[in-house]
Amino acid sequence: MIEEGKEKVWKDYQKEIAEDNYFYARSCIRQNFFPGSEVAFLRILKELGKNLFDDPRHTTCTGIAYHSDIVPFDTTMTVVARHFALMTEAGLKNFVPSCITSFGIYTEVLELWRHHPEIEQKIKENLLKATGRTFEKPENLAHSSDIIYKFRNEIANKSKYRLVNKETGKPLRVVEHIGCHYSKMFPEKGVGGAEYPLVLTGMVQAWGGEVIDYPERRQCCGFGFRQYIVQANRGYSVACSKKKFESMAPYKPDLILTNCPGCPYFLDRWQYVVSEMEGVTYGENNGGIPVFTYEELAGMVLGYNPWDLGLQLHQVPVEPVLDKIGVQYKKEDKYKGVNGKDLGRPESPSCLKI
Amino acid sequence: MDTNKTVAVIGGGIAGMEAATFLSARGITVYLIEKEDKLGGHLLDWERLFPTMRNGSEVVKFLMDGVKADNIKIMLSSKLTAAEKSGKGYNLRINENVDLFADAVLVTTGYDLFDATKKEEYGYGIYDNVITSADLEKIFMSGKALQTKQGNVPKKIGLVHCVGSRDEKAGNVYCSKVCCVTGVKQAIEIKQKMPYTEVFNFYMDLRMYGMHFEALYKKAQADxxxxxxxxxxxxxxxxxxGGIILKVEDTLMGKPLKLTVDILVLLIGLIPAKGSKEVGELFGLKNGVNGFYKTTDQHTLTNSSNVDGVFFAGACTSPKTITNTITDARAAASTVAAYLFNYRSLERKIEQNEDFWLYNTK
Structure with a gap:
């Protein structure tokens, strides 16, 4: 592998990311899948002194329904227009979605309007008729992982921990996995493009880790909407994830880092499913490979309490990573809610070591 | 026979050399202007030629014999930096310090090779064992054994056709014309050197249009x-x-295929030369939609440009084989002579429909 070759590609895929004053658009599903991540994002930005508006009137972008052929694109565009109207009403110009599919939807809509201003005009009329709202298009559209990428060095400077094994002094080995809708549709809209994306790699490198390039790196995680919404297709979803696990396992990764709502969920949960189905695990000592969102990883290096980050809700335990780095945490607090009340213990898997 | 006429030939590749030879034979003084320090262009970097497997150096030697004529002034390491119309001809400046006059200009700036790093998904410049067809020729010319970066004898080698050609994503919709048969030729050369190495060619369709090309393709499979x-x-x-894992659909089988090869060779296409752009700007030459120079007509006036007294030869107007280039160079010499000596043949006109037919999408 010639790293300089990747750096050459990265130079061709640099995007403008706004410095401050963000309109934040939450994901529909992340708050259920990994409830600590978006909260951690808000906390990190606040600590960096950034201005961000988290608007409760914001709704779904219809992305999953659009990609499942349930919602027509005109409806999707009008919903997107409403979100831009909320941003405009807030006096903001920098739109930051938390979801990768939303980022893909916003990018696609803006690109379509750029090529077909008459469609934008029609949607403006639709929105005005339906809600009485008007809007300006964002001056800057960046995914929330772009924002963390932008401030990766500031986070590194404030960090309490490095992605380094405290026993061996070696960098942790990290699998990075971008969501397909981050840059596979519009490579120039993602930091580093689609083939050798930099957005997560940049974070890992800034925080002391080492990125693994493995053969199935570009493969989908298995979250593809058609693969899991249609129950009969879920075997494809597991198969996709399994293909990735088998490909990355020989490189002995310490963790997987992701920037999509679905990827961390499926890469985490399907490790349990594969272990139950086939008795196979991919991590050390019959364990799994811990999976993190970028906010969780940023929060971890900044020294946030792992249980405030929601790391106890992962199927594959994260403690091996915490222990390698030397993160201080209270084991006994793992299953306590925010009010300190014990939430009980999940049932143990039959094969995957927890 | 001295005619007192002078022609500047811009580019000392095979088109420029052969055109200079045939212009000189008519008593025309030729300035053969080449930016590199040698004549021969890309052919200097190619070992053997399809379909006969002749050494490229033999063709270079043949062309060199032609440009030895006294009335051909070879100017190496020379770059055209300015051009100004003067009467029917041109005042030209070379390297900022040499001025000369030419009654006509023949542009033979050739082509560049497609930059394979643009096909990011193939990993050229990133994966250790991905090389281009041009790299493979250099290895052949060096006489060294073909090895992986890790120093092993390759057991499997893949060749990918149409890299940067017939590819809208890469910005080149046209066929580069020479890569299909080059892929067949190089596959055979690999097998000749390493009979126990398995060789796989991945193609969209194989355009074996030239004399003996089909026979070469059959030989590759049968022998x-x-x-x-x-x-x-x-x-x-x-x-x-360091192996290269390929994902490809075998469209004849209708099945996805996954295969690991030790070396992957990318058969890169031909793109308009950077030098053509620079020379084109000096004279105000028009390009076609594919970025190569636009000839006055597709069928008949194939060596004429939109600028009076400026002509084309070779791959600067479209990808061409060596055979086609040499033929085109001689045709260009004839066209330039017709211009200089006022032959009636250049007065003929033909109605243009190229823009409408090829490029008008409405």
Missing amino acids: FGIQFIRGRLSEASEDQN
Whole structure:
């Protein structure tokens, strides 16, 4: 592998990311899948002194329904227009979605309007008729992982921990996995493009880790909407994830880092499913490979309490990573809610070591 | 026979050399202007030629014999930096310090090779064992054994056709014309050097249009056991040992295919030369939609440009084989002579419909 070759590609895929004053658009599903991540994002930005508006009137972008052929694109565009109207009403110009599919939807809509201003005009009329709202298009559209990428060095400077094994002094080995809708549709809209994306790699490198390039790196995680919404297709979803696990396992990764709502969920949960189905695990000592969102990883290096980050809700335990780095945490607090009340213990898997 | 006429030939590749030879034979003084320090262009970097496997150096030697004429002034390491119309001809400036006058200009700036790093998914410049067809020729010319970066004898080699050609994503919709048969030729050369190495060619379709090309393709299969798989590579990735894992659909079988090769060769296409752009700007020459120079007509006036007294030869107007280039160079010499000596043949006109037919999408 010639790293300089990747750096050459990265130079061709640099995007403008706004410095401050963000309109934040939450994901529909992340708050259920990994409830600590978006909260951690808000906390990190606040600590960096950034201005961000988290608007409760914001709704779904219809992305999953659009990609499942349930919602027509005109409806999707009008919903997107409403979100831009909320941003405009807030006096903001920098739109930051938390979801990768939303980022893909916003990018696609803006690109379509750029090529077909008459469609934008029609949607403006639709929105005005339906809600009485008007809007300006964002001056800057960046995914929330772009924002963390932008401030990766500031986070590194404030960090309490490095992605380094405290026993061996070696960098942790990290699998990075971008969501397909981050840059596979519009490579120039993602930091580093689609083939050798930099957005997560940049974070890992800034925080002391080492990125693994493995053969199935570009493969989908298995979250593809058609693969899991249609129950009969879920075997494809597991198969996709399994293909990735088998490909990355020989490189002995310490963790997987992701920037999509679905990827961390499926890469985490399907490790349990594969272990139950086939008795196979991919991590050390019959364990799994811990999976993190970028906010969780940023929060971890900044020294946030792992249980405030929601790391106890992962199927594959994260403690091996915490222990390698030397993160201080209270084991006994793992299953306590925010009010300190014990939430009980999940049932143990039959094969995957927890 | 001295005619007192002077022609500047811009580019000392095979088109420029052969055109200069035939212009000089008519008593015309030729300035053969080449930016590199040698004549021969890309052919200097190519070992053997399809379909006969002749050494490229033999063709270079043949062309060199032509440009030895007294009335050909070879100017090496020379770059045209300015051009100004003067009467019917041109005042030209070379390297900022040499001025000369030419009654006509023949542009023979050739082509550049497609930059394979633009097909990011194939990993050229990133994976250790991905090389281009041009790199392979250099290895052949060096006489060294073909090895992986890790120093092993390759057991499997893949060749990918149409890299940067017939590819809208890469910005080149046209066929580069020479890569199909080059892929067959190089596959055979690999088998000749390493009979126990398996060779796979991945193609969209094979355009074996030239004399003997089809025979070469058949020979590759029948005599050398080279496998041709109809399918465009979707991606390449590197395994832990430096092997290249290919994902491709075998469209004849209708099945996805995954295969690991030790070396992957990308058959890169021909693109308009950077030098053509620079020279074109000096004279105000028009380009066609594919970026190569636009000839006055597709069928008949194939060596004429939109600028009076400026003509084309060779691959600067479209990808061409060596055979086609040499023929085109002689035709260009004839066209330039017709211009200089006022032959009636250049007065003929033909109605243009190229823009409408090829490029008007409305």
